[in-house]
Amino acid sequence: MRILEEAFFPELPNYYRGKVRENYDLPDGRRIIITTDRISAFDRVLASIPHKGAILTQVARFWFEETADIAANHVVAYPDPNVVVGKRLEILPVEIIVRGYLAGTTDTSILTRYKRGERTIYGIDFADGMRDNEALPDPIITPTSKAFDGGHDEPLTAAEIVEKGLLTEAQWDEVSSTALKLFARGQEIAAGRGLILADTKYEFGTDADGNILLADEIHTPDSSRYWMAESYDSRFAAGERPESFDKDFIRSWVAARCDPYSDPIPEIPADVVLAASKVYAKAFEMITGQRFSPDESGDSVKARIRANLMAYYPQGNWDRA
Template sequence: MAALFGPLSAPNPLGGKTLPKTSFLPLSLRPHRLPVASPARLPPITALASNQNNPLSPPSAVSSLSADASHRDDVRRSASAVLSNCLSETHLDRTVPGISSKTRGKVRDVYDAGDHLVLVTTDRQSAFDRVLASIPFKGQVLNETSLWWFNQTQHITPNAVVSAPDRNVTIAKKCSVFPVEFVVRGYVTGSTDTSLWTVYSKGARKYCGNVLPEGMVKNQRLTANILTPTTKAADHDVPVSPDEIIELGLMTQNEFDEVRSKALALFAYGQKVALENGLILVDTKYEFGKAADGTIMLIDEVHTPDSSRYWIANSYEERLNAGLEPENVDKEFLRLWFKEHCNPYEDEVLPEAPEDLVCELAWRYIFLFETITNSNFQLPDSKEPIHDRISRNVSRALSSL
């Protein structure tokens, strides 16, 4: 995402306005509590957990993912019904006046609109540096989750958000983006080539400037959160140490120190909020940009199930002790499925993700949104094509800027 932002044309990252705490939140994110069952009274998990050898299955068969079984089933049915109508591609450069160009990321379509960028979050699901599938409602979930966190973290850092004219869209100010992703980790886990567990299991005891102790097991908590930055390459992220970031001229020492402090503070705050809602924020990545006046701001996405790992808190210890994968509320179980059925890095053609897994992932993303924000996720109206709705809302928003 970093290469998609150009120089900022206005000094204030929020367009010269001081936004109230919920100024750019859609109505569906305004606080109203979704009832959640107490962890002590959770019913047994019903889907994808019948086999106790299944990494998704808790040994005690207790899961907050199925606390509201009827709601879960409704979401899965709704996801199944719209599988053929996911927002897999957008073309606002053809339908919205004032848009000059499009850049297609793995998940977001980013449009240049003069002083602003229009970021459309699609339903594309990426991992292993490629698109694996399209997940119903995913784009809306990611966009609205990020907007909630952007609002909640303004006391830690300013951000580039101007408005959210559509459930899948954020309009942001342009800025100069640091070519570094700030990955913060609290646990030794992961399945990708750059994940902490992958490199640790291969013998690495120093990673991105962090010294790691001997004898750790997969999914174990670190003694303290660590920063493991990566720098963008043509096809994948490359781990880099803080010293290398400065030596390569990617950031100045002062810039790095400020962003490092912001990233660790954001993660600690995210862990606190997650735990208050029965979740563990395991790791995440942040991107930062710099305004024309030198202000460093948070951009892209925040604490989404795409950019972060989340686990269910009340089953973590039991599953860790049993040698099982934690219950995750992100895309990790889809990653694991692909790793079991193909070589996702090298195979030219990948198998199609099973419908059951796709619908389950749609539910887990919505579950995370509702659990973190304490609000109900509003399913989109299926009568109007999503692209038509987005085009209309973005056109109206740009005309008023």
């Protein structure tokens, strides 16, 4: 299987490894972001899924282009299916999660907290008697602290964000307003594809001039929860989980077999990994309306990326690669 488990290139400068993406900061202020095939949940890497990195990069590209009139973004170029070159940003220390439904499986999700008996969550009041995966009256923002270096995201309220100095009031007003507009556009386009965009997360950063730009990814199957619109009503009425193709597919498999926050993660069988790869390909096609054709040039995914990044190597380093 052509899997990109890591993307370390010693010839490139200023390397940083995240849970899923690996980054290189160039001297001219650009950042190379390579999306691997790793899948992360519960603040841990669970497995590597063939073609996932390319699919996420290309889905994000679709959405960056579809929302460019709402929010400026960090994108400069796409030299490879797994790679985006963007402006280097100072990432704001708050993740903006927008939710349209009472859903989720993680400790920070509103459904998990609602089931624990909480009725004021992220500073927002919830009515008694709501059901799993029920539509909210209006989309809400449930921000969390942005965890760096493998830390845990922590729930925040809008007031806490400003009080703690994480964002200025003006910054919070801008990113929250922009996030709701992005989510509305996402739900509109998803509905036209027979999908429900149930929730998603956004990350923003500031450039060298202090402008706030949309960063990271947008409306991908890893950053968002999508459901099949056609079967949602009947499944909701029956108390069944909505049909989806997001990373709940892997998350649910793991959560059914261990406590993913404290137990060792069991090895995920090959057939589950391959099924997940097909889910990601289906997601790409339904979201974008385009056929997914993996780029199988080069001896491996990593070799192909190395060749496509040749123009970004510092002079002389390519000859030594």
